[in-house]
Structures are given as structure tokens and as C-alpha cells.
Amino acid sequence: xxxxxxxxxxxxxxxxxxxxxxxxxxxxxxxxxxxxxxxxxxxxxxxxxxxxxxxxxxxxxxxxxxxxxxxxxxxxxxxxxxxxxxxxxxxxxxxxx
Amino acid sequence: xxxxxxxxxxxxxxxxxxxxxxxxxxxxxxxxxxxxxxxxxxxxxxxxxxxxxxxxxxxxxxxxxxxxxxxxxxxxxxxxxxxxxxxxxxxxxxxxxxxxxxxxxxxxxxxxxxxxxxxxxxxxxxxxxxxxxxxxxxxxxxxxxxxxxxxxxxxxxxxxxxxxxxxxxxxxxxxxxxxxxxxxxxxxxxxxxx
Numbered sequence: 001x002x003x004x005x006x007x008x009x010x011x012x013x014x015x016x017x018x019x020x021x022x023x024x025x026x027x028x029x030x031x032x033x034x035x036x037x038x039x040x041x042x043x044x045x046x047x048x049x050x051x052x053x054x055x056x057x058x059x060x061x062x063x064x065x066x067x068x069x070x071x072x073x074x075x076x077x078x079x080x081x082x083x084x085x086x087x088x089x090x091x092x093x094x095x096x097x
Numbered sequence: 098x099x100x101x102x103x104x105x106x107x108x109x110x111x112x113x114x115x116x117x118x119x120x121x122x123x124x125x126x127x128x129x130x131x132x133x134x135x136x137x138x139x140x141x142x143x144x145x146x147x148x149x150x151x152x153x154x155x156x157x158x159x160x161x162x163x164x165x166x167x168x169x170x171x172x173x174x175x176x177x178x179x180x181x182x183x184x185x186x187x188x189x190x191x192x193x194x195x196x197x198x199x200x201x202x203x204x205x206x207x208x209x210x211x212x213x214x215x216x217x218x219x220x221x222x223x224x225x226x227x228x229x230x231x232x233x234x235x236x237x238x239x240x241x242x243x244x245x246x247x248x249x250x251x252x253x254x255x256x257x258x259x260x261x262x263x264x265x266x267x268x269x270x271x272x273x274x275x276x277x278x279x280x281x282x283x284x285x286x287x288x289x290x291x
Contacts, residue, residue: 001222001225001226001229003284003287003288006226006229006230006233006287007233007252009226009229009230010230010233010234010237010252010253011252011253011255013230013234014137014140014141014234014253015137015253017137017140018133018136018137018140018141019133021132021133021136021140021146021149021150021153022132023128023129023132024150024154
């Protein structure tokens with residue numbers, strides 16, 4: 001068979017195969033309505049997530065500042081304790097501490 | 098008396114072609130009339146019934162959503178085929194990047210391979226034709242995207258050159274070049290099996 005003949009057979013075969021398909025019983029009108037709703041929902045969730053980032057960062061910064069303040073206070077207490085000692089730490093047992 | 102000068106950068110919208118636009122008023126009728134052709138193009142391109150069904154469905158959903166913007170510059174068939182060509186192209190590209198998701202390919206041409214138009218040919222010849230049809234389909238699906246599109250629009254959808262230009266947005270020269278290259282590749286592949 002010539003190439004043109006095979007080409008014709010190919011076309012007829014594809015046509016025959018496709019003719020077996022009928023439009024699905026499918027509410028494409030509803031589909032076209034629900035998709036934008038879904039898209040809006042996804043966009044809203046994303047916007048909320050992005051909008052929440054500054055608040056989250058702010059809260060983390062405040063927490064870090066609070067932890068730092070506690071650590072500083074402890075350090076200052078330790079320093080003050082060291083300064084107020086009348087005898088060196090090594091001799092504290094002899095001095096009755 | 099002054100006449101309104103055209104303002105640069107502002108395109109004057111052409112009047113919609115009412116006759117063609119009116120043709121999509123009954124969208125159910127549009128689906129019934131064009132389903133097979135859209136599905137057939139997707140099936141020929143992808144060789145996968147499920148994917149072709151999804152593409153055809155998406156094509157009509159997209160067209161339905163865009164029906165208010167359809168101004169009848171082209172026929173309804175050309176408009177739908179433009180959408181289908183774009184969807185098939187996007188599908189092929191996304192599939193290329195999702196190769197790990199793909200199940201082993203099951204050729205969709207089972208029935209097509211068994212369907213041979215001329216019943217008079219002898220069984221031996223029939224087997225050969227079946228193989229050649231299958232080989233042609235394989236060769237077609239392996240063509241580069243533009244060549245495959247142009248080839249299928251010409252030889253499966255039987256569109257003329259200007260229709261292919263309208264559907265693909267390619268120039269006439271480009272369509273001819275893609276068609277020539279596609280034909281050469283497919284012929285070479287099919288003849289190598291003889």
C-alpha cells in the first residue's frame with residue numbers, strides 16, 4: 001500500500017475510534033461556576049497566610065526579646081553576686097559561707 | 098467640522114459577527130456538534146482516551162466561560178480548535194515534567210488498529226496495514242509539538258492551509274515547513290518498517 005493509502009487508513013482509523021466517544025453527561029456549566037469559587041478560596045487562604053507572616057514574625061521577636069531579658073537578668077544577678085562577695089569563691093568555705 | 102481622529106494605542110473593537118456569535122447561544126448544541134472533532138484531535142495527539150476526554154471537556158468549559166468574549170472573528174470550529182490545540186500543548190508540556198506520575202502507556206488505538214476501512218484486502222495485507230497504521234500513530238505522537246499539531250490538523254482533521262494558520266497562529270510559511278518536516282519524518286518511520 002502506498003504512503004498516501006496508509007495515511008488515509010490512519011485518518012479513517014482515528015475517525016472511527018473517536019466516533020465511539022459521546023459527550024459525557026457532565027454539568028460543564030456547574031464546573032465552570034465552581035472552579036472560580038475554588039480559585040477564590042485558594043487565593044483567600046494564600047492571602048491570609050501571607051498576611052499572617054508579619055504577625056508571626058512580630059510575636060517571635062517579642063518572645064526572643066523576653067527570653068533575652070530573662071537571660072540578661074540572670075547574668076546581672078550572677079555578676080552582682082560575684083561583686084558582693086567579701087571573700088573569693090575559693091575561700092568561701094573558710095569564711096563560713 | 099472635526100472628525101474623530103483615531104487615538105494611538107487604542108484599538109477600535111470590530112463589531113462582532115452576529116451570525117457566528119448567535120451560533121453559540123445554544124451551547125449544548127455547540128457541544129453536540131463539535132465534541133467528536135475536538136475529542137478526535139486530542140485523541141490523535143495524545144493517544145490516550147482518558148486524557149483526550151479530559152481535554153475535550155476542559156475545552157468546552159473554557160469556551161463556555163469565554164463565550165461572552167467570542168466576537169466571531171473565526172468560525173466556532175476554528176475557535177474551539179484553537180482552545181483544544183492550546184490545551185493539548187499545555188498537557189503535553191506538563192506531562193513531560195511529570196514523567197514519574199505516568200502509568201505504563203496503554204495505546205488507545207486498540208479499536209482503531211482493528212478497524213481497517215477496506216474489507217476486501219487479504220488477511221496478510223490487513224495485518225500489514227494494521228501495523229502501518231499503528232506505526233504512523235507512534236511516529237505522529239513522537240513528532241515535535243508544532244509538527245504534530247500541523248500534521249494532525251491537515252491529515253486527520255482535513256483542514257486547509259488557511260484554517261491551520263487560523264488555529265495555530267503560525268504563518269503560512271511556517272505551517273508549510275512544519276508539515277513538510279512532519280511528513281518526511283512519518284514517511285521515513287513507516288517505510289523503515291516495510
